[in-house]
Amino acid sequence: MTPWMRGAVLAAPLLALAMPALAADEPKLDAGNTAWMLVATALVLMMTLPGLALFYAGMVRKKTVLATMMQSIFVAALIAVTWMVAGYSIAFGNGGLYFGDFSKVMLSGINWNGPFILGAGLGGESEVATTIPETVFVMFQMTFAIITAALIFGAVADRMKFSAVCLFIVPWSLLIYSPIAHAVWHPSGLIWAWGALDFAGGTVVHINAGVAGLVACLVLGKRVGYGTDNMSPHNLGLAMIGAALLWVGWFGFNAGSALAADGRAGMAMLVTMIAAAAGTLTWVFVEWATKGKPSALGAISGAVAGLVAITPASGWVFPGAALVIGGSGGIICFWASTALKKMLGYDDSLDAFGVHGVGGIVGALLTGVFAYGMLYKTDDAEAALAYSGLLYGNPDMLWIQLKSVLVTVAYSAVGTYILLKIVDAMVGLRVSEDEEREGLDVTQHGERLG
Amino acid sequence: MKLVMAIIKPFKLDEVRDALTPLGIQGLTVTEVKGFGRQKGQTEIYRGAEYQVSFLPKLKIEVAVAAELADAVVEAIAAAARTGKIGDGKIFVLDLDRALRIRTGETDGSAL
Numbered sequence: 001m002t003p004w005m006r007g008a009v010l011a012a013p014l015l016a017l018a019m020p021a022l023a024a025d026e027p028k029l030d031a032g033n034t035a036w037m038l039v040a041t042a043l044v045l046m047m048t049l050p051g052l053a054l055f056y057a058g059m060v061r062k063k064t065v066l067a068t069m070m071q072s073i074f075v076a077a078l079i080a081v082t083w084m085v086a087g088y089s090i091a092f093g094n095g096g097l098y099f100g101d102f103s104k105v106m107l108s109g110i111n112w113n114g115p116f117i118l119g120a121g122l123g124g125e126s127e128v129a130t131t132i133p134e135t136v137f138v139m140f141q142m143t144f145a146i147i148t149a150a151l152i153f154g155a156v157a158d159r160m161k162f163s164a165v166c167l168f169i170v171p172w173s174l175l176i177y178s179p180i181a182h183a184v185w186h187p188s189g190l191i192w193a194w195g196a197l198d199f200a201g202g203t204v205v206h207i208n209a210g211v212a213g214l215v216a217c218l219v220l221g222k223r224v225g226y227g228t229d230n231m232s233p234h235n236l237g238l239a240m241i242g243a244a245l246l247w248v249g250w251f252g253f254n255a256g257s258a259l260a261a262d263g264r265a266g267m268a269m270l271v272t273m274i275a276a277a278a279g280t281l282t283w284v285f286v287e288w289a290t291k292g293k294p295s296a297l298g299a300i301s302g303a304v305a306g307l308v309a310i311t312p313a314s315g316w317v318f319p320g321a322a323l324v325i326g327g328s329g330g331i332i333c334f335w336a337s338t339a340l341k342k343m344l345g346y347d348d349s350l351d352a353f354g355v356h357g358v359g360g361i362v363g364a365l366l367t368g369v370f371a372y373g374m375l376y377k378t379d380d381a382e383a384a385l386a387y388s389g390l391l392y393g394n395p396d397m398l399w400i401q402l403k404s405v406l407v408t409v410a411y412s413a414v415g416t417y418i419l420l421k422i423v424d425a426m427v428g429l430r431v432s433e434d435e436e437r438e439g440l441d442v443t444q445h446g447e448r449l450g
Numbered sequence: 451m452k453l454v455m456a457i458i459k460p461f462k463l464d465e466v467r468d469a470l471t472p473l474g475i476q477g478l479t480v481t482e483v484k485g486f487g488r489q490k491g492q493t494e495i496y497r498g499a500e501y502q503v504s505f506l507p508k509l510k511i512e513v514a515v516a517a518e519l520a521d522a523v524v525e526a527i528a529a530a531a532r533t534g535k536i537g538d539g540k541i542f543v544l545d546l547d548r549a550l551r552i553r554t555g556e557t558d559g560s561a562l
Contacts, residue, residue: 230501230503231499231501232494232496232499232501233496291495291498292495293495295495295496297496297497298497301497337497337498338497338498339498341498342498351497
């Protein structure tokens with residue numbers, strides 16, 4: 001028996017205590033769970049506002065700080081309304097393999113005063129009972145839709161028209177984000193049916209946003225002066241604050257994805273912290289060894305890379321695995337953002353793909369190695385096997401995870417490309433060269449940062 | 451009258467000020483500037499992207515003094531701002547035609 005497994009056996013009775021409430025015939029709202037999910041939701045929104053806004057804005061040049069922040073705050077507002085109108089229904093309506101339905105358009109008929117059942121009406125095993133109201137579930141998931149959309153624009157910083165940002169992101173959220181969320185997180189979804197594991201959004205959020213960012217920066221092309229002009233970050237202090245808010249907010253993101261205040265949420269929080277720390281250490285040490293200096297930007301990049309990598313695995317793995325997953329995230333994302341980007345020559349300005357896309361893939365695959373199903377099926381070792389990875393006797397899981405990664409990459413890439421081409425034909429994606437040199441702040445928004 | 455203009459390392463400002471006070475200097479103007487001299491630039495690296503930064507931050511001090519005080523001021527600044535390492539800066543002395551204190555209307559020597 002490995003030390004990790006001993007830990008699980010010790011934890012199992014604690015988890016089992018929570019089970020009767022869930023298994024009872026008439027599930028009720030649970031005050032503790034609901035309270036935690038309200039807080040977790042606020043934490044995830046804090047990742048975008050102001051976390052991502054500061055993280056990204058600190059890394060751009062002074063002339064596009066406000067435009068970059070608008071790509072977080074305005075997009076947040078836009079996606080909130082999009083989610084309310086149809087995004088939620090497409091993602092979490094019952095529907096089919098790829099797409100929900102329109103039964104909850106305008107959030108009609110959501111159960112505000114009773115426990116939410118995901119997939120209600122599907123019957124039997126397919127229904128996932130929670131003890132939180134649907135309003136909180138809608139809100140929690142909305143904050144995921146928001147950050148996924150906002151992440152993309154790091155790849156095209158400094159050069160995308162604001163009108164194009166708006167025209168692109170609404171259909172992207174409805175036609176790319178919501179269907180992938182449905183396929184992965186809804187019991188009637190395709191990737192759910194395969195048995196793929198994505199606890200908090202490795203495929204849905206990070207691979208999806210990272211790949212969309214990569215496609216967008218390829219379609220838009222490089223920034224004017226890329227490779228010759230000095231494009232150093234104007235204020236890494238802001239980026240540092242933003243990354244720290246992301247780090248803290250991530251506890252809501254990952255531990256909140258348990259949808260309850262239970263042992264699994266606690267484990268998710270613990271492994272999130274360990275992976276973030278491991279990513280910070282590996283990125284900085286590798287950078288120190290290969291580039292000569294341990295940088296502050298490297299530290300925050302490594303933290304985010306570790307956090308991205310643990311996202312699909314949190315809730316499925318133990319602390320030892322988190323050390324490996326976060327550490328691998330730091331090293332591989334460092335390589336992707338420095339060497340791979342240079343080798344292939346694309347201008348992913350703030351490394352949306354290099355950190356989120358690549359880190360998401362690393363995390364999804366390693367979940368297929370380290371997942372320990374008894375964190376979920378706490379009392380049934382046989383049933384738990386179907387939720388375990390390579391290391392715990394289920395080598396098929398690695399293949400399932402790889403399939404889920406490939407489908408997400410392909411769907412996101414093709415869909416993003418088509419939407420960008422349509423928006424390009426409508427209003428043009430990119431500002432003129434003169435406007436780009438002048439900066440998006442003054443040309444798109446009529447403002448200047450001091 | 452002379453205008454003494456000195457380009458110094460930013461962290462030497464307080465020492466320079468302390469060196470000038472005993473000479474009876476009543477005021478000076480400080481500006482943050484960038485420039486290059488024999489001290490070449492530095493390399494900055496952001497996620498693997500390397501930038502040669504050829505203009506380094508310095509401070510420019512301007513002091514208007516009576517002509518006979520100029521040499522003492524130059525020596526005081528030079529002594530206080532020197533580290534002996536490359537990049538210590540330079541001092542220039544210019545002729546000054548007129549001076550006027552805006553509040554009182556005093557001119558030239560009494561305006562300094």
